Amino acid sequence: MIGKPSNAANTTQTVEPAPVAGPNHVAIIMDGNGRWAQKKGKIRTFGHKAGVESVRAAVRFARKANIQSLTLFAFSSENWKRPEEEVSVLMELFNLVLNSEAKRLHKNGVRLKVIGDVSAFDSKLVEKIRKAEAMTENNQDLVLNIAANYGGRWDIVNAAKVVAQHVATGEMRVDDINEDTFSTHISTAKLPELDLLIRTGGEHRISNFLLWQCAYAELFFTDVLWPDFNEEVFQLAVDDFNVRQRRFGLTGEQLLTPGS
Numbered sequence: 585m586i587g588k589p590s591n592a593a594n595t596t597q598t599v600e601p602a603p604v605a606g607p608n609h610v611a612i613i614m615d616g617n618g619r620w621a622q623k624k625g626k627i628r629t630f631g632h633k634a635g636v637e638s639v640r641a642a643v644r645f646a647r648k649a650n651i652q653s654l655t656l657f658a659f660s661s662e663n664w665k666r667p668e669e670e671v672s673v674l675m676e677l678f679n680l681v682l683n684s685e686a687k688r689l690h691k692n693g694v695r696l697k698v699i700g701d702v703s704a705f706d707s708k709l710v711e712k713i714r715k716a717e718a719m720t721e722n723n724q725d726l727v728l729n730i731a732a733n734y735g736g737r738w739d740i741v742n743a744a745k746v747v748a749q750h751v752a753t754g755e756m757r758v759d760d761i762n763e764d765t766f767s768t769h770i771s772t773a774k775l776p777e778l779d780l781l782i783r784t785g786g787e788h789r790i791s792n793f794l795l796w797q798c799a800y801a802e803l804f805f806t807d808v809l810w811p812d813f814n815e816e817v818f819q820l821a822v823d824d825f826n827v828r829q830r831r832f833g834l835t836g837e838q839l840l841t842p843g844s
């Protein structure tokens with residue numbers, strides 16, 4: 585169990601607090617850019633640009649905190665419905681950030697992956713994504729997943745299509761389909777289970793993010809708007825995660841006394 589270290593008040597012995605494992609895989613719904621800009625009397629895209637610094641802070645923190653995977657929701661499959669001007673600034677920003685950050689991520693041992701249906705993007709952008717992924721593919725310190733044109737339902741349907749294909753070609757029988765075989769076709773397949781989902785911007789919803797992966801994730805919501813997110817806020821979320829009792833369907837007593 586992950587919990588608060590016990591307090592050895594009645595003994596003279598020094599009891600080392602049990603090391604806290606911390607989350608292996610954290611995902612963030614980076615929300616609130618538009619409102620942050622509007623509060624400052626600026627146009628919404630000013631907030632998207634400001635949000636890039638928060639992405640850097642999140643990556644920095646994840647590396648320091650030994651988080652193995654960080655999955656950031658950058659653009660949802662529904663975000664295409666926004667005004668054309670905003671969508672095009674977001675695409676441009678994605679391009680610029682890939683140009684300016686890919687080498688730095690590589691130098692810092694970060695493996696970059698983009699999850700989502702990138703076929704809808706401009707071919708030059710897709711090429712840039714593939715190049716950055718190939719350059720960083722052997723890095724081990726942190727896997728940084730950028731969810732772009734991503735939808736949780738798309739992810740599930742996509743996995744179902746691959747499984748259906750295996751059945752159609754006879755490689756797999758319907759009876760062999762189970763949660764484990766299905767999971768291997770989800771976009772985050774090779775990563776640790778999602779432990780913690782953070783959403784900034786004050787809304788308490790998933791907005792079609794990692795639907796399959798959220799099954800047993802701990803959820804942390806904060807009113808902080810994404811451009812104001814920093815390492816301290818990330819630390820608060822991790823501290824909160826570290827004192828939760830994750831029961832996975834068991835009772836609290838079972839966790840405290842294994843075998844009971």
Ligand code: IPE
Pocket residue numbers: 614615616617618619620658659660663674785810
């Ligand atoms: C999140 O911030 C960024 C994207 C969805 C691309 P928003 O742009 O949704 O900001 P708010 O929620 O309107 O303030």
Ligand code: IPE
Pocket residue numbers: 613614615616657658659660663787789791
């Ligand atoms: C979720 O934020 C998507 C991203 C952060 C990329 P939205 O702003 O699109 O979510 P809703 O529309 O408020 O649910």
Ligand code: MG
Pocket residue numbers: 615616617785
């Ligand atoms: Mg929003």
